[in-house]
Amino acid sequence: MFEKVLVANRGEISVRVIRALREMGIPSVAIYSDADRKSLHVLLADEAVNVGPPAAAESYLNVARILDAAKRTGAKAIHPGYGFLSENAAFTKAVADAGLQFIGPGPASITAMGDKAEAKERVAAAGVPVVPGSLGAVTDAEAARIAGEIGYPVLLKAAAGGGGKGMRAVHKAADLAAALRLTRGEADSSFGSDAMLVEKFVPSPRHVEAQILADRHGRTVFVGERECSVQRRHQKVIEEAPSPSLGDARRAEFGEVAVKAAESVGYENAGTVEFLLSPDGSYYFLEMNTRLQVEHPVTEETTGIDLVKEQIAIAAGRPLSLPARIVPRGHSIECRIYAEDPSKGFMPSVGRISYLRQPAGPGIRNDSGVYEGFQVPIYYDPLLAKLITRGATRAEAIARMKAALVEYRVEGPTTNIPFLRWILSRDEFLEAKVDTRWLERVQGEFRHVGIGAGKREDVAVIAAAIHAHRSAAAASQQPTENGHGMAPWVRVGRGRRFGGAR
Numbered sequence: 001m002f003e004k005v006l007v008a009n010r011g012e013i014s015v016r017v018i019r020a021l022r023e024m025g026i027p028s029v030a031i032y033s034d035a036d037r038k039s040l041h042v043l044l045a046d047e048a049v050n051v052g053p054p055a056a057a058e059s060y061l062n063v064a065r066i067l068d069a070a071k072r073t074g075a076k077a078i079h080p081g082y083g084f085l086s087e088n089a090a091f092t093k094a095v096a097d098a099g100l101q102f103i104g105p106g107p108a109s110i111t112a113m114g115d116k117a118e119a120k121e122r123v124a125a126a127g128v129p130v131v132p133g134s135l136g137a138v139t140d141a142e143a144a145r146i147a148g149e150i151g152y153p154v155l156l157k158a159a160a161g162g163g164g165k166g167m168r169a170v171h172k173a174a175d176l177a178a179a180l181r182l183t184r185g186e187a188d189s190s191f192g193s194d195a196m197l198v199e200k201f202v203p204s205p206r207h208v209e210a211q212i213l214a215d216r217h218g219r220t221v222f223v224g225e226r227e228c229s230v231q232r233r234h235q236k237v238i239e240e241a242p243s244p245s246l247g248d249a250r251r252a253e254f255g256e257v258a259v260k261a262a263e264s265v266g267y268e269n270a271g272t273v274e275f276l277l278s279p280d281g282s283y284y285f286l287e288m289n290t291r292l293q294v295e296h297p298v299t300e301e302t303t304g305i306d307l308v309k310e311q312i313a314i315a316a317g318r319p320l321s322l323p324a325r326i327v328p329r330g331h332s333i334e335c336r337i338y339a340e341d342p343s344k345g346f347m348p349s350v351g352r353i354s355y356l357r358q359p360a361g362p363g364i365r366n367d368s369g370v371y372e373g374f375q376v377p378i379y380y381d382p383l384l385a386k387l388i389t390r391g392a393t394r395a396e397a398i399a400r401m402k403a404a405l406v407e408y409r410v411e412g413p414t415t416n417i418p419f420l421r422w423i424l425s426r427d428e429f430l431e432a433k434v435d436t437r438w439l440e441r442v443q444g445e446f447r448h449v450g451i452g453a454g455k456r457e458d459v460a461v462i463a464a465a466i467h468a469h470r471s472a473a474a475a476s477q478q479p480t481e482n483g484h485g486m487a488p489w490v491r492v493g494r495g496r497r498f499g500g501a502r
């Protein structure tokens, strides 16, 4: 096993990896930017090395500084987490050239899956269902012919795009030429390539993704799927496992297809195969994420498999010691706790966390990257923590999540906790009748009521009680018990506020 591992990331995912390393008896090295000197991952790692100024381009993406940190500390492998350098083929090559082990797939898999056209060709050749349309990149003339064959609406997708960037729906043939010109132009300036795919537009799809693990000895296993349809602007908000939209028979088939997709590029380590699930029940390969995903905990909670420990063991050359068929047990849900203000267009909200109370109890897991007193930096993703619950049933997992979100208090930065509670109260969510556009369709109905579990009635009741108390105090010329002109049961201070989450 590795003598020491460097974690080339920050925040909650670094903390997650450092914990796995400690459990495995492997010393950890954190890296940090000037803005992260006091970050939790730095406090928890065995060693920490500064890799530069706050801007990620100069620190968390600074390959030379990161490799130098590994050399200086004697780390033998690098775990990239997600984001930053995790899907950068050039970085994995540089890691190997430095005589270190990258904990993730090889550069060839990253490159193949990083190009939508190549990925689609490779997986289609292996028998994986792909959206009808072009396989490789097309000329304008080919796009017109294919669109005519499959029928409108079609979707133009930049081959080098990802995460929803470089896409445009076209509803009729007359609009195609102009749409191609616009989308190619945008793709060229964003990704340096104007290569374009044309596909049948799938309306109201769900996003369901398959977790796989593949070892160096030719074994690939399906470790269950995740439903990730609750998103806004291609940013996932709530994920769960298993997907409420797959039955046991479809799940097994889905798993076989995902394994084929991974094998088509000789994949090694943990990876995620994304599918679009059409309301008619058909599903299509979308892309493969060649990294550990943010939402990996819901898979861990329903399978009992520690994906990070598996990643490290695979990178050390160990054969997988998992059964061929992994049957999920119970249900798990994840809510992403973001430092953002839903009432201000979800603008990031940073600052010092002046008070923090994190939930706990049966079936509750809190993968957090912060602590009370921590100054949330403005430079990075505003994800503070992931709250994950597990239950025997979906209903139990949801009930635990609702209860845990009531306990969760973050003062200082504004968070999306009230918004998460609102989503969990919606009938469409409870009935699992959501698609990838659902949240953006309904989010305008969300109104944050600051106190009292988000219910206006509660606020009115509290206001009336305070008023009655003040009137009584004024009449008797007595100061109120707490000296703030409030009802005696309304105390001022940390975590004592009446009512639900703020």
Ligand code: MV4
Binding pocket: 131, 155, 162, 163, 164, 165, 199, 200, 201, 202, 203, 205, 206, 207, 231, 234, 276, 286, 287, 436, 437
């Ligand atoms: C699609 C689609 C409908 N039809 N492809 C968006 C991100 C990129 N990975 C693929 N995406 C989509 N591709 C066809 N042929 C709808 C989406 C899509 C989407 C997919 C997954 C999760 C969220 C989404 C939100 C909007 C659109």
